Amino acid sequence: xxxxxxxxxxxxxxxxxxxxxxxxxxxLPAKPVQTDTNFIVVLVDDLGYDESGFMGADDMFTPNLxxxxxxxxxxxxxxxxxxxxxxxRAGLISGRYQDRLGIWGNFSRNAKIGFxxxxxxxxxxxxxxxxxxxxxxKWHFGHFEEEHKPWNRNLDYFYGFLGGGHDYxxxxxxxNGRNNRSPIYRNGQMVEYPNGTYLTDEFSRExxxxxxxxxxxxxxxxxxxxxxxxxxxxxxxxxKRVDELMDGEFATWHRRVIAAMLLAxxxxxxxxxxxxxxxxxxxxxxxxxxxxxxxxxxxRRKEPVNLAGNPADLRGFKGDTFxxxxxxxxxINWPGVVPAGKQYTKPVISLDILPTLTxxxxxxxxxxxxxxxxxxPYLNGEKEGRPHETMFFRFFHDIAYRKGDWVLTWNDQHxxxxxxxxxxxxxxxxxxxxxxxxxxxVAQRRDLRHEQPEKFQExxxxxxxxxxxxxxxxxxxxxxxxxxxxxTEDL
Numbered sequence: 001x002x003x004x005x006x007x008x009x010x011x012x013x014x015x016x017x018x019x020x021x022x023x024x025x026x027x028l029p030a031k032p033v034q035t036d037t038n039f040i041v042v043l044v045d046d047l048g049y050d051e052s053g054f055m056g057a058d059d060m061f062t063p064n065l066x067x068x069x070x071x072x073x074x075x076x077x078x079x080x081x082x083x084x085x086x087x088x089r090a091g092l093i094s095g096r097y098q099d100r101l102g103i104w105g106n107f108s109r110n111a112k113i114g115f116x117x118x119x120x121x122x123x124x125x126x127x128x129x130x131x132x133x134x135x136x137x138k139w140h141f142g143h144f145e146e147e148h149k150p151w152n153r154n155l156d157y158f159y160g161f162l163g164g165g166h167d168y169x170x171x172x173x174x175x176n177g178r179n180n181r182s183p184i185y186r187n188g189q190m191v192e193y194p195n196g197t198y199l200t201d202e203f204s205r206e207x208x209x210x211x212x213x214x215x216x217x218x219x220x221x222x223x224x225x226x227x228x229x230x231x232x233x234x235x236x237x238x239x240k241r242v243d244e245l246m247d248g249e250f251a252t253w254h255r256r257v258i259a260a261m262l263l264a265x266x267x268x269x270x271x272x273x274x275x276x277x278x279x280x281x282x283x284x285x286x287x288x289x290x291x292x293x294x295x296x297x298x299x300r301r302k303e304p305v306n307l308a309g310n311p312a313d314l315r316g317f318k319g320d321t322f323x324x325x326x327x328x329x330x331x332i333n334w335p336g337v338v339p340a341g342k343q344y345t346k347p348v349i350s351l352d353i354l355p356t357l358t359x360x361x362x363x364x365x366x367x368x369x370x371x372x373x374x375x376x377p378y379l380n381g382e383k384e385g386r387p388h389e390t391m392f393f394r395f396f397h398d399i400a401y402r403k404g405d406w407v408l409t410w411n412d413q414h415x416x417x418x419x420x421x422x423x424x425x426x427x428x429x430x431x432x433x434x435x436x437x438x439x440x441x442v443a444q445r446r447d448l449r450h451e452q453p454e455k456f457q458e459x460x461x462x463x464x465x466x467x468x469x470x471x472x473x474x475x476x477x478x479x480x481x482x483x484x485x486x487x488t489e490d491l
Contacts, residue, residue, distance in 0.1 A: 038285040045229035048295035056308030064270035078330020095354030095370040102471035105479040114142020126220035129361040137224035204268025215279035234260035254299040286334035300417040315444040320411040321400035401463040405439040408459040
């Protein structure tokens with residue numbers, strides 16, 4: 001079984017810093033590159049579909065992100081494969097439904113499992129093509145075994161934390177699986193984190209410095225902010241700025257804080273764009289922006305406002321497979337390749353990012369077939385129709401299967417905007433699958449299961465057939481078997 005780690009591919013494991021203070025692995029000899037385009041994938045955490053300026057929020061301030069969106073294509077039906085961090089990230093980084101890899105839950109702080117080493121990750125393809133590769137921010141692909149840690153996964157540089165969540169002001173010098181103050185690492189070494197420093201700002205600074213060190217050669221950077229994931233923390237100066245920008249009061253305390261958290265992230269994007277301009281590589285750098293899942297319950301407005309014409313009343317939240325949990329802000333800015341100022345309205349999914357960005361480089365040998373597609377031909381008119389006729393989404397027991405505009409969904413939790421999501425689990429045996437038509441009912445208010453029994457049965461049968469493919473034989477299930485309704489008479 002082939003593995004995709006540095007050791008398996010004959011690449012030196014990352015040491016610590018060199019005497020000069022630069023990550024010495026960034027200076028390793030590289031194979032000739034197939035393209036000189038730089039790639040930056042910016043992944044934010046728990047940002048809802050319309051919780052940014054360009055998507056229509058009137059209480060969030062993202063001028064730099066808005067500029068990136070205006071200079072590229074933004075997708076009004078951009079999806080991720082799961083409604084929580086871990087499985088969603090696994091789909092993005094592999095270009096394959098993570099269920100094929102035995103992943104349908106989060107890698108917890110103390111989990112002894114990790115992203116399979118026999119499945120290539122996005123950086124593997126770029127590293128093989130001669131790129132300098134880096135990941136900055138949140139890892140969340142498992143870290144118990146050495147082979148799962150980022151500095152052993154074909155990254156020339158890593159700065160960040162290994163788990164799923166982190167305090168924004170403090171970090172320990174020892175690992176404690178019971179709190180959010182786990183160590184910050186630079187490659188394989190813990191760093192003495194300057195407590196009181198804002199973590200979002202640190203990630204932005206690290207990204208800028210990586211670009212400055214590597215602007216004269218092709219690079220791939222995966223920048224995974226943990227903003228706006230809990231805990232809800234922001235420095236006072238960001239809070240003061242959003243207070244000044246807000247015309248009136250915020251609806252809730254949480255909205256004010258995540259506005260400040262988001263503004264900090266947006267400042268970082270501005271610093272990155274300035275650095276690209278100063279180094280003369282802005283026109284040769286592709287930037288992707290998306291969130292790993294949808295709305296958080298506690299921070300979502302009970303009476304949403306959308307100024308951009310996007311649906312403001314999507315049903316659902318992080319942790320379920322209604323639209324509000326899986327439809328996210330999604331942008332590709334690639335000068336000269338992806339149309340600028342375009343709004344693309346057909347459904348796309350995070351699986352498409354890998355094949356789109358690697359369209360000009362060969363994939364690693366023996367890469368399994370991808371579920372994503374290259375979006376460029378659809379965006380420039382070479383191909384008509386939808387990139388995907390069907391899509392699948394799962395987080396443990398919750399599923400959604402979409403075919404055209406029809407979607408079958410089953411969720412075992414009930415959540416309410418502005419409230420905590422604890423203690424709202426429903427009795428699984430009493431939960432009914434639902435059928436919606438998103439063309440007529442994007443808010444998913446009208447269940448058509450009984451009005452369209454044949455369509456319901458069609459999607460249900462195809463969903464069951466799809467489950468037979470998961471996981472693939474070479475990828476044992478890493479999580480307990482989800483509850484699955486197998487007979488429509490039970491519904």
